[in-house]
Amino acid sequence: MAAADKISTRELWQKLWEAGRVLKVDHDIHPGDIGGHRPREVVATVSVDSVEQVQDVVRAATQIGARLYPLSTGANWGMGSRFPVVEGCTVLDLSAMARIRELDLEHGYAVIEPGVTQAQLAKALEGSEWVLNVTSSCADTSIVGNALERGDGIIRSRVQDTLAVEVVLGNGELLTTGGLDGHGHYHGRVAGPDLTAAFVESNLGVVTAMVVSLVPRPETTELVYACFRPEAFPDLVDAVARLGRAGLPTDGLLRLRGSVVPDGPHALPETPDSGLFTTTVPLLGRKETVQLSRRLIREALESVPDMVSFRSVDAATVEEDDALYFRARMALGIPTCASLRRGLGVPDCDVEDTELAWLMFLPLVPLDREHMVRAVDILRRAVDRHTTALTAEFNIVSPHIANMVVQIAFSRTPEFTARAHALRDDIRAHFADEGFPAYRSNIDHMATELGLRRNALIAPLEELKQLFDPRGVISPGRYLKGSVK
8 A cells, every 4th residue: 555545544534533433543553462473554543333433434445445454352362463464454443332232131142242342241141041151361352253253162162152243344335144134133044045154254344243142041060170191192082082072961162271391491371280181171051961961071081091180160169269260250151351360460451562472373173083192293393393382272162173272372572472483383384284274363374374275165255255345445364365446
């Protein structure tokens, strides 16, 4: 984008603000990034608080070909934070759109805007028959943003929570999917094609509302937590895979987690289970089904040699000084910022300038011994090459696949930042070679991610981008290329 275009873009946003058609315009942009990604030049940040304002901004951007990068709350930590993918974008800040438009406590869903946080919706559900499928991220993060990025909650993948969306397309028109009508009322999936999933991890439009499925408040909530020595990992994978395929009579996402560290100093914070592999699963349901699930899990895990410990606790009675307290709170549908702050040693969730930083890498791995052991082996070799530590978590999201979460913690110095990025690039390349594709990407790799798909037909997706966003103004570089014309 030429200098003259940047000036005209700024003048355009200023005119919209003076006319009262946007909430705020900020030209003094200094976004931080906990992942140490290459900074992108940002023209301005335009804040809005209504669908009509989003439409005004999109239509104005279309007229001059300005680039927009929508953010819900901007907490895309480890993946780029508030930075766009490409240079010269205007950040479209949706955080002031924070209304719970509808809370249906009879049928168990909420219609929410992008700025609605986990803490906000969880508080609205207090005392009701429903709870929120929370993530382990900060309580002040966006539900909509996380769901659109395929985040995993404590109970299930957030994609399963996404029932319908309201979207502003690149021509300013409003589209609704999944049975959400133009008046904001949700009717459930109706006959004919449904485009809801097309707006997950895409740049086809600006999502301004989402219908989120809630979780029935269970009669009983327990948390199972077991620790194993590292050498138990292959047998532990077998046990976890059997549980994942057989299914449990309770709700709750099974997780397998461990750390991989090089010899010498590293940046991973010490925890009570450092150096061990752990399994965690919340059990939500009737008392009888929780007891059955606990027994099935214990039988499977006790068959694994080198078990260090096994605990099953009533989530509602865990004391605050217990190491499982924050996990138990999340199992109850109560989000928390405390675990994040404690791990980083900070008093609040302004984490962009902390001493400890991190990167994320999120691939899919088949749920079986051979592939999961191979994945950890790739990580171990890469950690030794780059002398940088990481943690690896497998979220068992189906009987076939595990969503893997690799977190690379590092000290915020040029040397350690470079090592961390080199490590992520290395394991990303090796995982791609093994056929373990990413299910969520970062701002440095989004633009090339689809090209790594094997035997995938990308052209129809690009045609959809051209149809919905003909001038390519929305999130350029985010998976689908498009073009600013």
